Amino acid sequence: MELLQLKYFQTVARLEHMSKAAEELNIAQPSLSKTIARLEEDLGVPLFDRQNRQIKLNRYGKIFLGRVERAFMELKEGKREILELAERNQHKISLAVSIPRVLPDLLGSFLKKYPQVHFQQFVHSTSSMKRHLKNGEIDFCISSVPIEDPEIIWQPLFTEEIFLIVPPGHRLEGRETIYLDEVKDESFISMHTGYEIRNLTDEFCRKAGFMPHIAFEGDEPGVIGDLVKQGLGVAFIPAIYWIHQKKPTLNRLRILEPTCQRTIGLGWSKRRYFSETARQFHQFIFEYFSNISSRLKEMP
Secondary structure, three states: OOHHHHHHHHHHHHHOOHHHHHHHHOOOHHHHHHHHHHHHHHHOOOOEEEEOOEEEEOHHHHHHHHHHHHHHHHHHHHHHHHHHHOOOOOOEEEEEEOOHHHHHHHHHHHHHHOOOOEEEEEEOOHHHHHHHHHOOOOOEEEEOOOOOOOOEEEEEEEEEEEEEEEOOOOOOOOOOEEEHHHHOOOEEEEEOOOOHHHHHHHHHHHHOOOOOEEEEEEOOHHHHHHHHHOOOOEEEEEHHHHOOOOOOOOEEEEEEEOOOEEEEEEEEEOOOOOOHHHHHHHHHHHHHHHHHHHHHHHOO
């Protein structure tokens, strides 16, 4: 059994299509088929169910794939550990987030203490972050949806309130609190479908007994705030965005019912080897969000 065989098997198992796997691996399909057949012969069991030209990973294949992926993960982490000992990889951190607004201040604060560190930053969905963590492609992820997997640790950092902002001159401008169903007939400005915050706020509205009328969708919170200022609708805003506003110009309303909150957490793989720099960042990030949590509690 060779590493190349296992790599080929991993690709075929992911795609469940021999031609596509051969194309991705840049080898001839007959050669790939023979490699998989020899692997199955070595194991003594078929790894795929075959029907005509279709293949599907069977229960033996699923068990074996899990072991193969863990083996490749261990090899990758072994390489990372050796590179750190050789002082070639010790100042790099890869970080994925589903909440990009936290990055500038967080990373800026860390780099003031450790200016030699190089960050690789990615914006991913929760499912994508889970896959990258398991494959050893990133050190950490920050998300507002818990990542559940036996190989991943997801630890809460802080819980924040979600407010509603309304335009100047709006009928609710003089209020400090509202019940969410009071804005059921309003036009909403929101993040695109698929963003964690959009899924969360849609669920808040469902709990309040309505589906929001989305007048505008975007992927930049600052633009959403500008659209609210123009009187084009109302919008949800997490507290962490509000505390970074030097001179807030919009009226912020606390939602009494339903409870509108989200918990942001840090995720990492149990199998991931942490460099000294990664360990420093791990400690720093909990201290940073502890400070953020204290500031949120001081908000009126």
